[in-house]
Amino acid sequence: MISATKKWIFLKLSAVILLPLMIWFLFNLVSFYDKSYQDVILFFTSQPSKLLFSLFIIFAYFYSALSISEVFEDYIEGEKLKNVANKTLFLFAIIIPILTILILYKLSL
């Protein structure tokens, strides 16, 4: 299987997983965005919202990194610059969800 096919399959699988998570998050965002500190903490640290939110950000960054790299493919001409842009993108897509999940677990303690 060529890498482009693998990328396409990962993109589509992550999209299918992400769709219900996005809908779940939107309904919750609308209900808690103006709530007090304690209520917001409770949402992010109690189950199943902690697990679902963790999955949401993991798949959101995974899906976004794959799709934004396609945008880079279309609009960045130089191979070197494209490589730097892709590596930076994938680095952020790994670091931000890991840090956020660590913060969630610290908040739960």
Added chain:
Amino acid sequence: MKENNPLSPHIQIYNWHISSLVSICHRITGIINIIIITFICLWVTFLLLGSSNYELVQKFLLTYFGKFIIIGTIWSFSFQILSEIRHLFWDMGLGFELKTANITGLLVIFGSFIATIAIFILGRGLI
């Protein structure tokens, strides 16, 4: 001679079609969404700073601009959800006919606004 050389067609010379509008918006909302999700991660980080610092975030979200950001987020996510569902149907080989593609494009555009209103009303428990 140089003046007679043909120029590459630029995006601005094409007439707008529903499919091109939805396609461009799909890319733009995709990038906006990941920026929003990054701000949501920052929001979670702000929780570490304690309740007194969190009041700043809460006060901002209660302003008209804060509410606009929340409603804009719902629309941008809704657009991406509906447009991605359209793409998934295309991946199964469905909906490529011009008429169907135009109808589904319109469904994505108008559906995203209807979904925004529905999610806001249902999420706030207004019904």
